[in-house]
Amino acid sequence: MKRIFSILLFFSMAAALVSGCGNNKDNLGVGTSDIGGDINTTEENKNGDGTNGASGENNENTAMGRYVETAIDLSEYCIRTDSLTKYEDGTLVIPDYYNSPIVSRDNGETWEPEGTEWFTKLMKEDAYIMDMAYGPDGTAVVIYDKSDDNTDSEDDSNTDSEEDPAETKDSDNQDEESESEALGENETETDNSKEDEYRLDPVGFIVKPDGTQIPIQISVEEDDAYMRNVWVSDKGRIFVSTLGTNIYEIKEDGTAEKFLTIEDRTELIAFQGDLMIIDGSRFGDLILYDMEKKERVVDEVLNDFVSENYKERDVYNGSEFFDLYIFPGEEGVIYLAGKKGLHRHVIGGSTVEQIIDGSLSCFNNPSYSLHGMVTLPDNEFLALFGGGKLVRFTYNPDIPTVPNERVKVYSLEDNDTVRQAITIYQSNNPEVYVEYEVGLGEGNSITRDDALKKLNTQIMAGEGPDLLVLDDMPIDSYMSKGLLLDLSECLNSLNGENEIFESIKNAFKKDDKIYMIPCEIQLPMVQGDEKYISQMKDMKGIADAFEDLREDNEGKALVYACTEKGILGIFSMVCAPAWKTETGELNKESIEEFLLQCKRIYDAQMEGLPEKFLEDYELNNENLIAYYDTPRDNPDWIRSLDWFNYLSGKIQMVCGSLTDVNEYAEFRSIMRKKEFADDVYMPLDGQSKNIFIPKNLVGISAASNNIERTEELLKVLLGKENQSYLFKGMPVNKAALEGEFIIDEKYVSEEGIYSYIGASDQDGIMVDLEVYVLDENQQQELRDWIENVNMPYIVDTVLEEAVYKEGTKYLRGATSLDEAVKAIEQSVAIYMSE
Structure with missing residues (x-):
């Protein structure tokens, strides 16, 4: 764990720009909450506004019942974890590539490490584990490369930073790598990484429940490069996917044969009985394959759902976290989890049912990366997110499907920082539904001017939002017309861990009033x-x-x-x-x-x-x-x-x-x-x-009918929990900034290096950089810099x-x-x- 890994990235002409773009880290600070969706809903968003028919008032017609969440922090055990598996006896196991697996025999209530001789041996040999999977009887399958020279050459940059504890910049490095790949000069994603990927020569073995080890004997085709991921079906069949388009089946004796050729690289395989469900970043429809009949199965209802809700599935996630995760339920049933929530589908059925509404759950938190999910008894679910966050979903029939009290939020562009804050706020205030409208939303073809005209019409009609994200809006006009509330009292009440920099507040004072404040700065x-x-x-x-x-x-x-x-x-x-x-x-x-x-x-x-x-x-x-x-x-x-x-x-x-x-x-x-x-x-x-660049500039409508709740949401936006992970800049919260200076000593070398990064471009030019922990003088320079800014560039x-x-x-x-x-x-x- 204390090794400092080198991540060899393939950059275009601008490697630095990708590190400044949207990242996708995991926020570990969510507790128990009462949020979720309607287990009985068969149509999504009946009113077109995310309400599923709830009136927003307490009356006898209010729809009742939704899932509540309970979070468990397993970050102590999870450094690089990419799956959650359930054995046929109900035992749950979470494997980790640097720690012994942890198991639970009480449906996820308690967890404890379970040492295995084979894993300990791999760690002593300094082996780089590429993938692991467990079968229903406890059989383990592992793919690894033990050459130190190659540990950084593989496409591990397509994974969470949990794969590289020394690289702490992004909790989910897929953002950085997907953009660097996308910006490549001459090659596709697969070709762009082939030159270096060929340096690996992975091997693997099967470990039976009695400890017997069986080496994997596989020879993949040249275009496949090497075996990359392993999957075990609910009937114990073992499959290996590669960097190419072939899927191989591993037999009981460790030998392998080509099983299936598909159109693109496989990144997820799920099973439901004899049905194999295959997905990848470049896929359009899911591929359903009957393993016994050896033929594809067409499910138009499922394809329509995926096309409508998950058409743009994230690229280069390394098969370790998923925008769309698929897992089996009862016979003939699969579940689909992602930012839209949790859905249930009977293969060949006519509907896709919403079980948990993404807008009312942690699924919609952009800092959460979904690694795995399983069903539990009594219609419960357990989901594993990056950073060792485990979330249990339990159905409660006695609470409203959608909270009756509302706060409306508006931004022109979709905003990850705001979505994260909404998730945190709703988890702490389950009686409140935060309705988030994006003026230029996904698939929305209207112009900025048209969106602003529509917003102004809503405001003039008294139907406008309570909280506005003012980026790219006519702020001067809003202030001159008295549309924004003075935030001074609210901001001055922030203290302790929620205190923000005085310089940032003062920069927005106008006639001793503050009408807006940024959530982050550059x-x-x-x-x-x-x-x-x-x-x-x-x-x-x-x-x-x-x-x-x-x-x-x-x-x-x-x-x-x-x-x-x-x-x-x-x-x-x-x-x-x-x-x-x-x-x-x-x-x-x-x-x-x-x-x-x-x-x-x-x-x-x-x-x-x-x-x-x-x-x-x-x-x-x-x-x-x-x-x-x-x-x-x-x-x-x-x-x-x-x-x-x-x-x-x-x-x-x-x-x-x-x-x-x-x-x-x-x-x-x-x-x-x-x-x-x-x-x-x-x-x-x-x-x-003394310029600074405010990002996610927020204000409260002076016409809001729910100022108290809106101010609560504003405090969450600026609070330490939300500010500890941001997407566009540095925190304005003092405690959150201090938290970013802290680096776990076990990831710091004797020389003070906590990260090693390297890059190569299409011309073969390579550079590397040892990143040192900031000393106190350097930290103070950054504090002073922020304390001295006074001119916002809006x-x-x-x-x-x-x-x-x-x-x-x-x-x-x-x-x-x-x-x-x-x-x-x-x-x-x-x-x-x-």
């Missing part, structure tokens, strides 16, 4: 050779530094951005607050100065830029558009701190926004490398000083898009500076007058 920063960084005190100094850097670095990229909008997007975060006067009018002189200096920066960057760099950038851009429907020069992407290209020497400076404590530790660690001895970093200032979409559009023309020489500024002024004239 910090603009720059790092590079002190000779250049020391000049970067304002926009003119930044442009001077770029020109000097270009003079000393012919034929090299200075930063990663190499488009006009990319350069504008990087520096707008430290300049945009100056583009409007205190009275809200357009500051033309400031915009003119911004464009002037950005052109100097852009020209310095593009002068003599290698053609190969431009080609790689364009390919990276195409891949981003294909996978995420967003261009590379989108400001949120282009501001990511690019450690890979900086370490490899492809760029000479990193300039962007710092998103979390681990990223801060990475860049402080770079400065310890001999070749970066002259490095310095500092907060980035432009036309504005995105003004209309104004910024006008600046990007006309600024692009100016930077490429298509218009003059005066023409660009006049065009911006004309473009936003009506908007600025509203």
Whole structure:
């Protein structure tokens, strides 16, 4: 466990950007709750609003009955755990790749380790366990690689961080790896990893209940690379999936034969009697295969349900956690679990029944990754989530199916931090239903303007939300019209573990009132050779530094951005607050100065830029558009701190926004490398000083009919439990920030290293970085940095898009500076007058 693993990632041109994108960690702080769904429901969302027919008032017609949750923390035993198995005698077992398995013989009430000789031997041999599975009679099957040279080469980066306790940045590394794979230059997901994956030569064995060991003898086809995952059916048949499209069956004597060839890589196999249910990230429909008749089974009802609710199943999860998990129930029945909740389906039946409503359960918590689930007696269920969180679901017929009291939440974009807070709040307040509306939701084709018009209509009709996530909304208009509540009293009541930074509160004071507060923040920063960084005190100094850097670095990229909008997007975060006067009018002189200096920066960057760099950038851009429907020069992407290209020497400076404590530790660690001895970093200032970037900016409607409950939800959003895991930035909660400084000593080397990361690009360039624990001085520097910020950069979409559009023309020489500024002024004239 104390080993520090090297994770070899295949990056495109921007390895650092992927670490700043949505992560998916596991929050361990959920207790007993009364939340769930209707066990009798045969149609989902009858009213189209998640209410399943509940009126919202206490009356005799209120639907009754839902599942309640009880959470058990098994993190002490679970470092890297990917399954929950039930034996035919009812015994439950959770295997772990670094600890002895734990078992329960009382339906999950209590758990204890159960040592096995074969597992202890593997650990002594320093074997890297790739997968384990248990059969109904207790038979164990394990696949492992015992070569130290290969432990980091396999696609373990497609798994939870529990696989690598030393890599603590993301609790679920699938986000980082899926994006790095998606951004790959020349290869598909399978091909992109084949070169390194072939270095592995996994072996395996079967362990019978009496301890007898049987070696697995398998020879997979070349395109399959090697056996990767093992599955045991409810009748004891053993199957192995690979990196290719073949599935093999392992016989009693350990020999193997090819069993089935499918269209894509298998990541989940479930069984119901003789039926094998197969799924993978790239699958459309599930594959149902009758193992006795050796033919596929078509279930259109099931396929329609999956297509409607789980069409976009997560990619590169390493078969260890699942967006959609399938497990058997009574004869002929399967259960499907995921963010939509828990559903029951009779194979070949006409309905898919909702058992637990995802919006009212921990299934909807984005920080929970589902690893396994089983049925228990008395219609109970047990689910294992990442980080060793075990949740029991018990049906209670005496509580309303949907809580009668409501709080309405609205955001333009789906928001993981908000969803997490809603789950926490509902677990502590089971009598309250938090109704969450997303203006630009999944499958929603309306525009931002249309969504805002609809929202404004609701507000004017007295039907608006109680809590608003104000990102990308017309905040100034809402304040001027008196639509937002003063939060001062609520925020001042936060103390102890829920205290937030005073600097963040003060930054939003207006006439001694606070109408909004961010849930998380990012910090603009720059790092590079002190000779250049020391000049970067304002926009003119930044442009001077770029020109000097270009003079000393012919034929090299200075930063990663190499488009006009990319350069504008990087520096707008430290300049945009100056583009409007205190009275809200357009500051033309400031915009003119911004464009002037950005052109100097852009020209310095593009002068003599290698053609190969431009080609790689364009390919990276195409891949981003294909996978995420967003261009590379989108400001949120282009501001990511690019450690890979900086370490490899492809760029000479990193300039962007710092998103979390681990990223801060990475860049402080770079400065310890001999070749970066002259490095310095500092907060980035432009036309504005002491900038921070608020994310998930929230406010409460002044017209709310349930202010008390809404303030309770706001406190959860800002509380330590929710702030201990965030998706877009650093916590504004002081205690949560302190928690991020804490690293378990057993994962820290004598030299103070707690993580080792490495990367390779399509050109074969490899870099590595030892990440050191932050010392007290470094921790204090970050605290002081946050305590000293006072200027929030709040995105003004209309104004910024006008600046990007006309600024692009100016930077490429298509218009003059005066023409660009006049065009911006004309473009936003009506908007600025509203």
